[in-house]
Amino acid sequence: MAHIHLKNELPGISGLLFDFPETAKPLCDLAETLLRKPHSLTSGERELIAAYVSHKNNCNFCHSSHAAAATAHLKDDYELIDAVLADINTAPVSDKMKALLIIAGQVQQSGLAVKEEDVLKAKNAGATDAELHITVLIAAAFCMYNRYVDGLSTWSPKGREPYKEMGKRMAEVGYLRTGQ
Amino acid sequence: MAHIHLKNELPGISGLLFDFPETAKPLCDLAETLLRKPHSLTSGERELIAAYVSHKNNCNFCHSSHAAAATAHLKDDYELIDAVLADINTAPVSDKMKALLIIAGQVQQSGLAVKEEDVLKAKNAGATDAELHITVLIAAAFCMYNRYVDGLSTWSPKGREPYKEMGKRMAEVGYLRTGQ
Numbered sequence: 001m002a003h004i005h006l007k008n009e010l011p012g013i014s015g016l017l018f019d020f021p022e023t024a025k026p027l028c029d030l031a032e033t034l035l036r037k038p039h040s041l042t043s044g045e046r047e048l049i050a051a052y053v054s055h056k057n058n059c060n061f062c063h064s065s066h067a068a069a070a071t072a073h074l075k076d077d078y079e080l081i082d083a084v085l086a087d088i089n090t091a092p093v094s095d096k097m098k099a100l101l102i103i104a105g106q107v108q109q110s111g112l113a114v115k116e117e118d119v120l121k122a123k124n125a126g127a128t129d130a131e132l133h134i135t136v137l138i139a140a141a142f143c144m145y146n147r148y149v150d151g152l153s154t155w156s157p158k159g160r161e162p163y164k165e166m167g168k169r170m171a172e173v174g175y176l177r178t179g180q
Numbered sequence: 181m182a183h184i185h186l187k188n189e190l191p192g193i194s195g196l197l198f199d200f201p202e203t204a205k206p207l208c209d210l211a212e213t214l215l216r217k218p219h220s221l222t223s224g225e226r227e228l229i230a231a232y233v234s235h236k237n238n239c240n241f242c243h244s245s246h247a248a249a250a251t252a253h254l255k256d257d258y259e260l261i262d263a264v265l266a267d268i269n270t271a272p273v274s275d276k277m278k279a280l281l282i283i284a285g286q287v288q289q290s291g292l293a294v295k296e297e298d299v300l301k302a303k304n305a306g307a308t309d310a311e312l313h314i315t316v317l318i319a320a321a322f323c324m325y326n327r328y329v330d331g332l333s334t335w336s337p338k339g340r341e342p343y344k345e346m347g348k349r350m351a352e353v354g355y356l357r358t359g360q
Contacts (some may be wrong), residue, residue, distance in 0.1 A: 136331040
């Protein structure tokens, strides 16, 4: 049961966004900007970062929904996210994405944990400043969304199946609230 | 030196907001909504939560600027923030604020670290669901802002003096960007 009374039965962040529309607007705008606006990192790559950080924060709802969104963008069957979670170094992603995922993992621990040498590795692998910027900000933002969802103890479905349609909608329709 | 090249010399988050206006908009809208829109928790109380969480994340820029904003709202001379940082239990704040600050500190660790018994203590001390909601979301949001600022290794002035004018402006003018 959530720590506060919600007037709806929606899972995870959805129930909070529904009941608190004033804070929902900037939270949804931010997710849309970070994950869906045009960028040299694809939406699939950005959702992968979001899902990876949410996994490190043990946030079931955010991890499951953004893994489903990444999968919808990448048109795979969770192979990539599974490989990243198993071992970034052997996952079938570019050296640039490996380096960016390692930085995202450092941000999950603390902003101060990001190592200069790993930023250099990312740059040497071709990461631009804009790509480093959005990687750090996505990782930071999911440290917020994850804490919001779990800090208020919202419920979330278990397993991957319940998130497949949701992930498809996140990938195709996006995060802006109806009426925005 | 910041991990990425910035086209300005503004400190902390200011330099990032200036160079990346697309992400700046929802980030500023969120800060304005969390810290300055009318709420039963005063802006001074909300800035205190922001400063406290930023201190726990060792984020010098965010802590110093939001401590200055809290001080500007509260019209004190850092007495309250200093007392909170020394020991929440003996700080001259209400039992409700003590309980909310303890929850904010738990959110700083992880959303999953928030304890049911501490939520109950806050409710018994008079905290409403809206107050619990905004406390958790402010604490979560500063886990993002702090990681954004330090994850990109922005510079920040040391000491309290350089932040006093900034804090006054944050309290009186707010967070929305010029032209919004």
